[in-house]
Amino acid sequence: MLFKKIVLAGAIIMGMTTTTIYAATPDLPGYTDGALVIQVKKTSEQIDAMSGIIYSQVKSTRAIRQLRMSLLIPRTQDLKPAIVYFPGGGFTSADYEKFSEMRMALAEAGFVVAAAEYRVVPDTFPAPVQDGKSAVRFLREHAAEYGIDPNRIGVLGDSAGGYLAQMLGTTNGDKQFEQGQFLNQSSDVQAVVTLYGLSNLLNIGEGFPENVQKVHQSPAVTEALLVNGTAFRDWPGATISSDPKKALNASPMGHIKGKKPPFLIMHGSKDTLVSPLQSAQLFKALKAEGNRVDYVLVEGANHGDITWFQKPIIERVVNWFKQTLGEPTKSAASSTKASANANL
Template identity: 30%
Template sequence: MIDLTQTIPLWDGAAPHAAQGREEEMPHLIPFIQPGSDSAVIVCPGGGYGFLADHEGAPIAELLNRAGISAFVLKYRVAPHQQPAPLSDGQRAIRHVRAHADQYGIDPSKIAVLGFSAGGHLTAMLGTAYDPGQPDHEDPVERASSRPDRIILCYPVITMGHYGHAGSRENLLGADASEALITAYSAEKQVKADAPPAFLWHTSEDGLVPAENSLRFALALAEHGIPYELHVFEKGSHGLGLADDMPAVRVWADLCLTWLKNQGW
């Protein structure tokens, strides 16, 4: 049985793709299980792949709980860890929740991922780089699909090219990333025909991660016929989280919850 009062390590041993000298760092999930909920959202805080922002973690999970939805906050690896460690952590988190869906009381087809900023980039990548699992793997978790059923992108970093966030790119890909690697981690270039439906929001004043990131991803979804909902608010800087002190922007949470409810969450 899983102890829902404790953090949940994603691997029993050392995590794959560990940075040299940092093997002891273990990515994990913090559960926020809502009794009676049959759906879940995995929350990925932002922080430029250099740290994880507290205000984009537990407060979001608690908001989801108040809406009757279970949540998990993902503590994924950041610098000095580089690609593919964060993506590996995110994929493992989805597989874990799906593989243990019965213990969490969750429908395995109702697992969404929500991310802010660089966590939004991780979420977008999870929504484009997924696989059905390995049916014969000795680890039951690895048998589960890593595809999220829905994704929610909050002022996300999307591209690793023009309009991208230089700090996130360097932390994730390194200072001398090749063009091939930049393309591989530009989520707008990786959208597939079976990508999950998405909810996106941004502000047009965001000077750190321009709204073009969300716009480009929405266009890529549209080109593949993937349903999406996009909101771009006029005012507001980067990193607002719940935006409690900005009434015109904090409506994003109600809009998102309404979208989730309409999706069956």
């Protein structure tokens, strides 16, 4: 025995790792008087990170736009469910390296976690939805490479990213949004988490003061730019309500009929940017169609504030995905093949 089984200082809890301090015998390799000797219980796996992966190339008449994603991959031989995170940004930016706290927590729970950028204004609908579906197809195409179970892919988004996650969940099987590479793969998703997302572009300011609601009737607000495009030369632009049918087709609420994957909807009661009624109406509509949907209203939380980075929020999302998509499973080849990402 290299250690005397005498605990000197009990257990030290550091995150998810337990360390125990022992009295050491002189024959412990590397030991010298004054050394602190600890034992560490291994409770988590190594996470490999990849960034700048080109998941789609969008061709135009003059250029090719390359869309990127990052990946967090638990270094295990298990067949893992995957999550695609879509960042918020008001339809004007899509910084896919955001929300690292949530993404790492999901990876530590055993999920492969992708974070994908997507086209924003001045590009118009349905460009973001096409990109989101391309990201899902990319993961299925490369499922064996990354150790992903292609039958268990969920999406997560906040704000405009929540809108995009909702759109993917409400348009499973809808071919009108399929464009790009790997069209032999399905873009269907099996679970959706949306945080303070937009469900109906026609009434984002519903319940807000009248002056705020009037702002949303400007042709210069981002939802109008997303649906109708920017003003240019003789084109003055158009308000979001100028063509309600077009705006509803660009909204999750316009695709609510029928069977949908499970949804977790979360919103802050003090959101001053996207009305909490956006989430409430989505919840009621999905429930009315007989779908599995959970709605969590976070009292006192504003739009994207520090509340959303707290442990109870993150744990709720992680646990919901675990319950919905399941845990990693041992693959048939686990005993004979190396980890899918062991050489990254």
